[in-house]
Amino acid sequence: MTDATRPLVRDLSEDELLARIFPLLPGGTATLLGPGDDAAVVAAPDARFVVTTDVLVEDRHFRRRWSDGRDVGARAATANLADVAAMGARPTSLVVSLVVPGDLPVGWVTGLARGLAEVCAPVGAGVVGGDLSGGDAVVVAVTAHGDLEGRAPVTRAGARPGDVLAYAGHRGLSAAGLALLDAGAAGAAAPDLDDVPDGELAACVAGYLRPTSPLAAGPEAARRGATAMLDVSDGLLRDAGRLARASGVRVDVATAELAADVDRLLPAAHAVGRGRDAALGWVLTGGEDHGLLATFPPGVELPEGFRRIGQVLAGPAGVTVDGEDPGTHTGWDHFAG
Amino acid sequence: MTDATRPLVRDLSEDELLARIFPLLPGGTATLLGPGDDAAVVAAPDARFVVTTDVLVEDRHFRRRWSDGRDVGARAATANLADVAAMGARPTSLVVSLVVPGDLPVGWVTGLARGLAEVCAPVGAGVVGGDLSGGDAVVVAVTAHGDLEGRAPVTRAGARPGDVLAYAGHRGLSAAGLALLDAGAAGAAAPDLDDVPDGELAACVAGYLRPTSPLAAGPEAARRGATAMLDVSDGLLRDAGRLARASGVRVDVATAELAADVDRLLPAAHAVGRGRDAALGWVLTGGEDHGLLATFPPGVELPEGFRRIGQVLAGPAGVTVDGEDPGTHTGWDHFAG
Numbered sequence: 001m002t003d004a005t006r007p008l009v010r011d012l013s014e015d016e017l018l019a020r021i022f023p024l025l026p027g028g029t030a031t032l033l034g035p036g037d038d039a040a041v042v043a044a045p046d047a048r049f050v051v052t053t054d055v056l057v058e059d060r061h062f063r064r065r066w067s068d069g070r071d072v073g074a075r076a077a078t079a080n081l082a083d084v085a086a087m088g089a090r091p092t093s094l095v096v097s098l099v100v101p102g103d104l105p106v107g108w109v110t111g112l113a114r115g116l117a118e119v120c121a122p123v124g125a126g127v128v129g130g131d132l133s134g135g136d137a138v139v140v141a142v143t144a145h146g147d148l149e150g151r152a153p154v155t156r157a158g159a160r161p162g163d164v165l166a167y168a169g170h171r172g173l174s175a176a177g178l179a180l181l182d183a184g185a186a187g188a189a190a191p192d193l194d195d196v197p198d199g200e201l202a203a204c205v206a207g208y209l210r211p212t213s214p215l216a217a218g219p220e221a222a223r224r225g226a227t228a229m230l231d232v233s234d235g236l237l238r239d240a241g242r243l244a245r246a247s248g249v250r251v252d253v254a255t256a257e258l259a260a261d262v263d264r265l266l267p268a269a270h271a272v273g274r275g276r277d278a279a280l281g282w283v284l285t286g287g288e289d290h291g292l293l294a295t296f297p298p299g300v301e302l303p304e305g306f307r308r309i310g311q312v313l314a315g316p317a318g319v320t321v322d323g324e325d326p327g328t329h330t331g332w333d334h335f336a337g
Numbered sequence: 338m339t340d341a342t343r344p345l346v347r348d349l350s351e352d353e354l355l356a357r358i359f360p361l362l363p364g365g366t367a368t369l370l371g372p373g374d375d376a377a378v379v380a381a382p383d384a385r386f387v388v389t390t391d392v393l394v395e396d397r398h399f400r401r402r403w404s405d406g407r408d409v410g411a412r413a414a415t416a417n418l419a420d421v422a423a424m425g426a427r428p429t430s431l432v433v434s435l436v437v438p439g440d441l442p443v444g445w446v447t448g449l450a451r452g453l454a455e456v457c458a459p460v461g462a463g464v465v466g467g468d469l470s471g472g473d474a475v476v477v478a479v480t481a482h483g484d485l486e487g488r489a490p491v492t493r494a495g496a497r498p499g500d501v502l503a504y505a506g507h508r509g510l511s512a513a514g515l516a517l518l519d520a521g522a523a524g525a526a527a528p529d530l531d532d533v534p535d536g537e538l539a540a541c542v543a544g545y546l547r548p549t550s551p552l553a554a555g556p557e558a559a560r561r562g563a564t565a566m567l568d569v570s571d572g573l574l575r576d577a578g579r580l581a582r583a584s585g586v587r588v589d590v591a592t593a594e595l596a597a598d599v600d601r602l603l604p605a606a607h608a609v610g611r612g613r614d615a616a617l618g619w620v621l622t623g624g625e626d627h628g629l630l631a632t633f634p635p636g637v638e639l640p641e642g643f644r645r646i647g648q649v650l651a652g653p654a655g656v657t658v659d660g661e662d663p664g665t666h667t668g669w670d671h672f673a674g
Contacts, residue, residue: 032385037391037492037583038423038568044381048369051465052376053480055434057472086375097392097434097478128388131478135394141434141468141478143390146376148621155374231375248376 001058008103009109016025020106021130024113028126030147040128042093049092050146050153052083058138061288066181069108071209072140073115075288079233080144082213082290083120085317086231088154088222089146091125091215096142112140115210118157123215131335151222159228159247159295162323165310166302168217169291170207173281176268177208179282181271200267213290217305218253221294224303229294237326239293241319247295250315255311255322258283284321345438357443361450365463367429369485377465379482381609386429387483387490389420395475396425398625403518405466406445406619408546409477413627414494416570417481418456419627420552423568425491425559426483428462428552433479435474440577442454452547460552483545496565496584502647503639505554506628507544508573508598509619513547513605516619518611530586537604551625561640562655566631572622574663576630578656584632589654593648595620598654626672 009017033041042049056062056076060226067075081091096116100109116127125144180201199320213231221229230248232239236253244251255262258280272278295312296302319326344353359372370378379386393399393413405414418428433453437446453464462481517538550568558566564583569576573590581588592599595617602616607617632649633639656663 033490033492037490037494038420038566039387039481039490040383041387041424041485044384044386047381047384048378049381049479049482050378051430051432051482053432053434053466053468053478055436055468055470055476055478057470058435060471062428089376089380093388095388095390095480097390099392099394099476111490129390131390131392133392133394133472134357134397135476137473137474137480139392139394139476141390141392141476143388143434143480143511144376144433145388148378153370153374153376153378155370230377244636265455291597300492331611336649 005105007106007157009104009106013107016110017106017132021108021113023111024117025127026117026121026124026125028093028128029124031126031128034126035129044147046148046150050089051143052080053084053141053143054079055139055141060221064138064275069111069211070115073112074119074141074210077116077119078139078211078213078290080142081123081125081215082231084144084146085213085215085218086229086292087146088226088229089148090217090219091123091144091146092099093126093128094120094142094144095129096127096140097131099133099139101136101138102134106136106200108142135193142152149219154222154226154229156228156230156243156246159243159249159312161211161249161312161314162228162298163295163312164249164298164308165253165312166294166296166306167291167309168214168305169292170289171258171278172286172289173204173207173286174211175282175286176265177204177206179272180204180210180268200264201271202269207289211290214292214305217292217303220303221292221306224296224300226294226296227293232289232291232293234286235287237284237319243293244319245317248315248317250320251319251325252308252320253310255280284333344443345439346437346441346443347467349443354443354446354469357423357447358450361447361454362365362464363454363458363462363492365430365465366461368463368465371463372466377471379465381484383485385485387421387424387426387485388480389417389479390480391416391420392476396426397473397672404546406448407452410449410504411456411547413477413479414453414456415548415550415627417479418460418462418552419568421481421483422550422552422555423566423629425488425556425563426485427556428460428481428483430465431457432464432466433464434468434479434548436470436476438473439471443476451532459641486556489564491559491563493565493567493580493583495584496580496649497536498586498649498651500632500649501635502565502588502649503592503631503633503643503644504628504646505551505642507626508595508628509602509616509623509626510541511548511625512619512623513602514541514543516609517541518545536599538608541605544626548625549625551629554629554640557640558629558643561633561635561637563631566629569626569628569630570624572619573622574656580630582654585654587650587655587657588647589650589657590647592617618665
C-alpha cells in the first residue's frame with residue numbers, strides 16, 4: 001500500500017481536504033464547468049444524456065485491509081462507466097459523494113481520486129463534482145453520465161429469438177480473486193498489486209480489486225446493431241435472466257463456449273482446494289466483473305471484444321444453461337446472507 | 338410517524354424492495370427512459386446539463402428518532418435541487434444511491450421515495466434511477482440535474498462592487514429547529530409535523546426536518562441578470578465568504594435588513610432559554626436552510642422571493658457584517674467537533 005498513514009482526514013479542514021483532491025481529478029472532454037461551484041456543467045451534444053448511479057460500501061463491497069483507496073476509486077468508476085457503456089453510450093463525466101471516517105488517512109482519499117482518474121482519463125470522462133461527509137464507514141456513491149452520440153439507447157428489452165448471445169470482458173475473475181483473498185491463498189492480508197507475481201492467481205486478485213470493463217465495446221456494439229445489452233455486475237446467469245425477462249425471450253448460455261474461461265480459473269480453484277465445478281460456478285454466477293452481455297441479430301459480425309456464449313430462443317422468459325434449468329445458482333442478493 | 342415497523346428491509350429481496358419503491362417515484366417531464374435499465378436517459382434541450390451531488394448521513398445530517406423517511410427524502414431532494422437552482426437552472430432529474438441497514442422498516446424506505454416525490458413532482462423533476470446497498474447506517478446520496486434553458490450558468494464568481502446582495506428563502510429556521518429538538522423544547526422525541534401545533538416553534542422544527550428552497554427563484558434570478566449566486570447550506574456568512582472570495586469582492590451583510598428574520602426566531606430562542614444574540618447567530622451562521630444568495634447589478638428590480646440583505650463592495654475579498662469583521666462565527670466544518 002502506497003498510502004501514507006498521516007495525516008488523517010480529521011486533521012484537515014474540509015477545504016484543505018478538497019484542495020488536495022481537486023488537482024487529482026481528470027478534467028474530461030465534455031466538461032464545460034468543473035468542480036468548485038454549486039453544480040458543474042457538462043456538454044450533451046445530442047440533447048440527451050445517459051445517467052446511472054452505483055454505490056460501494058465498506059465491508060459490503062470492499063474491505064480496507066485488501067483494497068486501498070486507488071483500488072476502490074478505480075472500481076467505483078468502472079462499475080458506473082460500465083453501466084453507461086452498456087446503454088451504448090460514451091462516458092462523459094461523473095460526480096462522487098464520499099463518506100469518510102475521521103480516522104481515515106488522507107492518502108486513502110487522494111488514492112481514491114487517483115483511482116477514479118486512472119479509469120476516467122483514458123476515455124475522456126471528467127470528475128466534475130462531489131460531496132464529502134464524515135461517517136463511520138467509507139461509502140463511495142458515484143453517478144456517471146454518457147453521450148449516446150445520436151444513437152438510440154440499447155436497453156435490456158430488445159433481444160429477439162434467433163439473436164446471438166455475446167459477451168465482452170472477463171468472466172468469474174472477480175469471484176475467483178475474492179475466493180483467493182478469503183482463503184488467504186494469495187499469500188498476503190493486504191496484497192500490493194505491484195508485488196504480486198505475474199500469473200493467473202494474481203490476475204484473479206487484480207480482477208477483484210480493480211476489475212476492468214471493455215468500455216469501448218459498448219458504443220461499438222450499439223453501432224453494430226446490438227438488440228439488447230447490460231452490464232454483468234451480479235453474475236452472468238442472474239443478469240442474463242434480467243435481459244431475458246425484459247425481452248420476453250429465453251436466453252441459453254452454452255458452457256462449451258465458456259470452457260476457456262473455466263480453464264483460466266482452474267489454478268485459482270485448485271489453490272483454494274476446489275475443482276472445475278467451482279471454476280464453472282465463478283464463471284456462471286460470479287459478480288463484479290463488469291463485462292458486457294449483448295445480443296446481436298444473426299449474421300452480424302461481432303464487434304471487437306465480444307465473443308459468442310449462447311443464443312436467444314423463443315419460449316418462457318428466463319435463462320437456461322445448455323438447454324436446462326440453471327437451478328438456483330443465479331447470483332446473490334444484497335440483503336441475503 | 339406514519340411508517341409501519343414491519344416488514345424490515347431484510348425481510349424482502351432487493352427486487353421486492355425496488356418493486357415497492359418504483360411506483361412512488363415521480364416521472365419527470367424531461368425523462369426519456371426511466372428507472373429499470375443500466376442507466377436512464379434524460380433530455381438536455383440546450384445540449385448541456387447542470388449536475389450536482391449531495392449526501393446525507395444518518396447521525397451526521399439527520400437522526401432517525403426525529404426524521405422519518407419522508408423528511409429525509411424531502412430534505413435530500415431539496416438540498417440537491419437548490420444547488421441546481423443556484424446555477425440558474427431548472428431541475429430536471431435526480432438519481433439516488435441509498436444505503437440501508439437490514440433492520441430498517443420498509444416503510445421508512447417507501448417514505449423516503451414519497452419525500453423525494455413531494456419535492457420533485459411540483460417542479461417536474463423525475464427520479465430516474467438509483468442503487469441500493471446494505472450498510473450499518475442510512476446514507477442517501479442524491480445527484481441532481483438541471484436545464485439552463487439557453488442561459489449562461491450563474492457561478493459564484495461574477496459579483497462586482499456596487500451590486501446588491503439579495504437572499505431568497507428562510508434564514509436560521511433550520512438551526513433554530515435543531516436547537517429546539519436538541520433542547521426537547523418541541524415537546525416530543527419524534528415530532529409528527531402533522532401533530533405539531535401551528536406557530537413559530539413548529540415552523541422552526543419543520544424548517545429543520547423539511548427545509549424548503551425557493552427553487553423557481555434561481556432561474557428567475559438568472560433571467561434578471563444575477564451576477565453571482567449560490568445555495569446557502571453552510572450558513573449565510575460562510576457561504577457569503579465563498580461568493581466573496583470567488584468574485585474577489587467584499588460582501589457586506591446588513592443586520593438591519595435581517596431584523597425580521599431575527600424577530601421570527603425570538604420565540605425559539607426564548608424556548609431554549611436564550612435571547613436575541615442566539616437568534617441573530619442562527620440567522621447569520623445557521624446551516625441547511627437552502628435559500629439562495631445572489632448579487633444583482635444596482636437598479637435591477639429584484640425577482641419575486643428575493644430581498645436585499647446587504648451590498649457588494651471593493652476591498653479585500655471576504656465577508657463583513659455591518660462593515661466589521663464577523664469574527665469566527667462563519668459556520669461549521671464537516672469534520673470538526
